[in-house]
Amino acid sequence: MDFLFEAFGEAVDFLRDSSGELGAVVGLTLLVAGIATVVAVALGVPLGVTLGLGRFRGRQALLTFVNVGMGIPPVLVGLIVLMILWSDGPLGSLDILFTPIAMVVVQVFLALPIAAGVTAGAVSSLSRDAVEQLAALRLGTVRRGIVVVKEVWPGVTAAIAASFGRVVSEVGAVLIVGGNIKGETRVLTTAIVQETRQARFGAALALGLVLLIIAFIVTGTLTWLQSRERADA
Amino acid sequence: MPEYRFEDLRWPVDEPVVDVDELVVEDGERLVLFGPNGSGKTTALRLMAGTIGGGRPDGVVYLPQRPYLFRGTARSNLELGLDDVERGRAAELATELGVSDRLDGSARSLSGGERMRIALARTLASDADIVLLDEPLAPLDHRDREQTATTIAVALHGRSAVIVSHDRSSAAILGDSLAVLVDGQVRQRGPIAEVFTTPIDDVVAAVVGVSNVLSGVAASGDGALVEVEWQGRMIVAAGSQTSREQVKVLFGGEAVAVHRDRPDGASPRNVIEGTISDIRTVGRLLEIVVDCGAPVAALITPGSFETLDLHQGSTVFLSVKAVAMTAVSVGDAE
Numbered sequence: 001m002d003f004l005f006e007a008f009g010e011a012v013d014f015l016r017d018s019s020g021e022l023g024a025v026v027g028l029t030l031l032v033a034g035i036a037t038v039v040a041v042a043l044g045v046p047l048g049v050t051l052g053l054g055r056f057r058g059r060q061a062l063l064t065f066v067n068v069g070m071g072i073p074p075v076l077v078g079l080i081v082l083m084i085l086w087s088d089g090p091l092g093s094l095d096i097l098f099t100p101i102a103m104v105v106v107q108v109f110l111a112l113p114i115a116a117g118v119t120a121g122a123v124s125s126l127s128r129d130a131v132e133q134l135a136a137l138r139l140g141t142v143r144r145g146i147v148v149v150k151e152v153w154p155g156v157t158a159a160i161a162a163s164f165g166r167v168v169s170e171v172g173a174v175l176i177v178g179g180n181i182k183g184e185t186r187v188l189t190t191a192i193v194q195e196t197r198q199a200r201f202g203a204a205l206a207l208g209l210v211l212l213i214i215a216f217i218v219t220g221t222l223t224w225l226q227s228r229e230r231a232d233a
Numbered sequence: 234m235p236e237y238r239f240e241d242l243r244w245p246v247d248e249p250v251v252d253v254d255e256l257v258v259e260d261g262e263r264l265v266l267f268g269p270n271g272s273g274k275t276t277a278l279r280l281m282a283g284t285i286g287g288g289r290p291d292g293v294v295y296l297p298q299r300p301y302l303f304r305g306t307a308r309s310n311l312e313l314g315l316d317d318v319e320r321g322r323a324a325e326l327a328t329e330l331g332v333s334d335r336l337d338g339s340a341r342s343l344s345g346g347e348r349m350r351i352a353l354a355r356t357l358a359s360d361a362d363i364v365l366l367d368e369p370l371a372p373l374d375h376r377d378r379e380q381t382a383t384t385i386a387v388a389l390h391g392r393s394a395v396i397v398s399h400d401r402s403s404a405a406i407l408g409d410s411l412a413v414l415v416d417g418q419v420r421q422r423g424p425i426a427e428v429f430t431t432p433i434d435d436v437v438a439a440v441v442g443v444s445n446v447l448s449g450v451a452a453s454g455d456g457a458l459v460e461v462e463w464q465g466r467m468i469v470a471a472g473s474q475t476s477r478e479q480v481k482v483l484f485g486g487e488a489v490a491v492h493r494d495r496p497d498g499a500s501p502r503n504v505i506e507g508t509i510s511d512i513r514t515v516g517r518l519l520e521i522v523v524d525c526g527a528p529v530a531a532l533i534t535p536g537s538f539e540t541l542d543l544h545q546g547s548t549v550f551l552s553v554k555a556v557a558m559t560a561v562s563v564g565d566a567e
Contacts, residue, residue: 127301129297129300129301130303132279132284132297132299133297133300133301133303135282135284136284136294136295136296136297137313138294139313143314147303150304153304
């Protein structure tokens with residue numbers, strides 16, 4: 001037990017004494033996860049609406065692809081993206097490996113299937129009357145998409161929360177393509193791994209606590225938005 | 234455009250509940266798809282609207298049987314998919330339909346009848362070439378039904394429309410012509426008064442009943458009874474019209490009494506002279522169709538038929554009590 005108490009004590013000391021370095025790590029974490037979530041949601045929600053409304057050739061194949069993507073191991077995605085961005089790889093000339101850009105790219109691949117899959121689930125739960133009415137209204141694709149997203153808004157906020165949760169807590173893929181370079185590509189999860197490896201449990205615990213607070217604030221805000229929408233409905 | 238042609242209305246493809254090769258709606262025709270429950274009316278209309286079957290016909294606006302209002306205000310639903318001109322019209326229609334005071338509230342707080350009227354106002358406001366309505370009066374209270382029917386009839390005046398109904402009086406008010414759907418196929422199609430007075434066979438007679446629809450012009454009224462000009466004569470019907478307007482007068486074949494000589498009675502103006510043009514059996518009764526300038530159908534027992542010594546070509550007098558006839562407004566007099 002003493003060991004645990006010591007670790008907690010060290011964690012508090014770490015947070016109190018931490019310099020700008022912690023701020024930089026938190027900032028990069030939020031930036032990378034934030035951009036990746038925005039891109040994944042911007043692409044995944046329209047894809048999910050399309051999949052959820054159905055009625056086109058190849059829908060089942062695409063849906064299976066999305067479902068597999070939701071469960072794909074992040075290290076594998078990290079490895080594939082690493083090989084693509086490797087200097088001898090097809091996109092090696094972009095020279096973005098071990099930069100935050102590569103981390104955003106890999107996180108988009110991880111979050112997109114979640115954004116699409118959760119949205120598709122919400123859209124396919126629309127009643128038959130709602131689907132018939134949508135077809136009857138003959139709106140343009142964009143207008144119809146907006147109506148659907150508003151209609152299943154609680155589901156879309158769940159998709160955003162799940163996407164953000166996936167990328168902010170993910171370690172394997174960002175470690176592979178980002179390299180955990182101090183001051184450049186180090187984020188909270190990779191920093192926790194780093195501190196743990198060096199047996200600085202107090203510091204690792206402190207970083208974990210910060211990660212928990214971020215996840216709590218973001219998902220809490222989205223849950224609040226969701227419940228407010230439900231009350232309006 | 235001269236007409237609207239719907240082809241290959243067939244669904245589901247392997248075991249069709251609707252199987253109609255072609256249904257043509259003339260320019261300005263309001264066609265009622267009439268039939269019992271399960272006859273395929275709604276499926277046929279959905280095929281026409283393209284919400285099933287894959288076709289996406291242009292120029293069609295469609296009101297589903299159970300209109301769905303999306304999250305937001307009633308107004309946002311009223312205006313969904315409409316341009317500025319159509320929105321103006323939708324607002325006027327909402328006023329006529331008695332839902333204008335509900336527009337700023339949440340769509341979810343509306344009753345079934347209010348939702349239908351919002352969706353109806355949006356549908357009727359559209360500029361589309363042809364309007365498809367599925368049972369637009371079904372979720373409404375008896376109280377709102379007649380006003381709504383009149384609003385629809387006026388809004389559809391001169392436009393092409395297909396309206397699904399299983400109710401005789403709604404069909405008579407809303408349509409000019411009728412297609413009787415039985416087991417997914419059109420069994421009879423013709424002007425509404427003709428199909429109602431002269432069903433083509435027992436099956437159609439069982440579906441539509443025997444009834445009369447007289448199109449005339451209200452001349453004057455006291456709020457309870459109205460005088461209607463029809464075929465150059467005046468008839469008196471129950472109705473609240475007090476000014477000149479187009480009306481349809483509805484009454485069943487069983488409300489018509491048949492006489493060989495002009496009867497003396499309390500409502501002498503509702504005596505119509507004509508010649509028997511057709512006699513047919515409807516269940517245990519006989520239907521006689523009398524040409525009075527337009528056909529009027531009467532149901533009588535075989536006993537009366539014998540006693541009166543009726544046959545094709547006989548001159549007869551028909552009498553109908555004013556209270557048995559209902560006059561419903563369908564538009565301004567021209």
